[in-house]
Amino acid sequence: MAETRGTDTVVEVRDLRKSYGAFTALDGVSFDIARGETFALLGPNGAGKSTTIEILEGYRARSGGEARVLGVDPQHGGVEWKARLGIVLQNTGETGNVTVREQLAHFAGMYANPRGVDEVIRMVGLERQEKTLIRRLSGGQRRRVDVALGVIGRPELLFLDEPTTGFDPEARRSFWELIRLLKSEGTSILLTTHYLDEAAQLSDRAGVIAGGRLIDIGRIDEIGGAEARVPIVRWTDADGIPREQRTARPGEFVARLLADGPEPGGLEIVRPSLEDVYLTLVAQHSTTTSLETEPVR
Numbered sequence: 325m326a327e328t329r330g331t332d333t334v335v336e337v338r339d340l341r342k343s344y345g346a347f348t349a350l351d352g353v354s355f356d357i358a359r360g361e362t363f364a365l366l367g368p369n370g371a372g373k374s375t376t377i378e379i380l381e382g383y384r385a386r387s388g389g390e391a392r393v394l395g396v397d398p399q400h401g402g403v404e405w406k407a408r409l410g411i412v413l414q415n416t417g418e419t420g421n422v423t424v425r426e427q428l429a430h431f432a433g434m435y436a437n438p439r440g441v442d443e444v445i446r447m448v449g450l451e452r453q454e455k456t457l458i459r460r461l462s463g464g465q466r467r468r469v470d471v472a473l474g475v476i477g478r479p480e481l482l483f484l485d486e487p488t489t490g491f492d493p494e495a496r497r498s499f500w501e502l503i504r505l506l507k508s509e510g511t512s513i514l515l516t517t518h519y520l521d522e523a524a525q526l527s528d529r530a531g532v533i534a535g536g537r538l539i540d541i542g543r544i545d546e547i548g549g550a551e552a553r554v555p556i557v558r559w560t561d562a563d564g565i566p567r568e569q570r571t572a573r574p575g576e577f578v579a580r581l582l583a584d585g586p587e588p589g590g591l592e593i594v595r596p597s598l599e600d601v602y603l604t605l606v607a608q609h610s611t612t613t614s615l616e617t618e619p620v621r
């Protein structure tokens with residue numbers, strides 16, 4: 325990887341590998357994140373998302389490949405480099421015997437130009453809990469503290485590992501607003517989530533990882549390819565049999581269906597969501613890998 329880097333790329337990953345003993349968790353993953361971009365890393369449990377993110381945060385050593393985060397090899401990132409990152413880990417195990425406000429004020433003191441404690445408390449909607457001990461908060465409220473700690477230092481690059489797990493629907497929507505605000509300020513974001521609607525709402529691009537390999541990468545509306553986005557018409561025919569047809573011209577198809585016979589039952593036109601496309605991709609991947617690993621007889 326070249327030593328001089330444009331400031332337009334905040335994360336560069338090439339052929340990233342990680343083994344835990346004989347087990348290969350990452351098997352050659354490559355992607356870039358541009359400044360100001362929100363990039364989602366999607367994939368099933370155990371795919372290698374947290375491993376990737378923790379390598380980029382400098383918490384785990386890689387076994388092979390190259391990585392640069394804000395132009396620095398994360399294995400050699402110093403305190404100043406760390407201060408430019410915001411990190412929301414998957415599990416913080418935060419059991420604090422301090423109040424929300426005390427914890428935030430303590431963290432704010434570690435940064436050169438932090439956000440105000442009041443502003444952050446408002447941003448994550450913990451106004452009513454600011455004087456509550458962290459260990460007395462609910463799971464979702466603690467998660468909001470994690471998010472608050474991730475953003476208080478005005479990070480250039482924010483790592484969010486399943487940030488909204490445990491959030492109620494209202495808190496999730498507020499969190500989306502918070503991310504939109506950070507984006508509008510130019511923050512670059514690497515997000516992992518199992519909520520595909522969240523990824524679709526917030527991200528510019530996504531990478532889908534399965535079995536330690538990147539199986540697709542692209543803009544949210546490109547993931548899975550154009551074919552995967554073709555609408556599906558579903559109906560029940562005169563014999564009560566459920567039918568479906570993929571077609572780029574669903575209106576035309578429905579008009580023909582109506583012209584040809586009686587009103588079809590349960591008629592609907594479905595546009596595959598990111599979740600539909602993702603599930604197909606991951607299912608295709610596991611079929612291919614199980615065929616590849618089928619023993620030779």
Ligand SMILES: Nc1ncnc2c1ncn2[C@@H]1O[C@H](COP(=O)(O)OP(=O)(O)OP(=O)(O)O)[C@@H](O)[C@H]1O
Pocket residue numbers: 344347349367368369370371372373374375376414
């Ligand atoms: N310290 C470790 N020692 C051994 N194996 C590990 C270790 N950490 C992770 N693994 C394994 O590496 C694989 C990838 O784990 P990782 O946590 O990166 O997955 P993930 O995509 O983040 O999954 P999830 O969606 O469940 O959070 C898993 O099979 C996991 O069991």
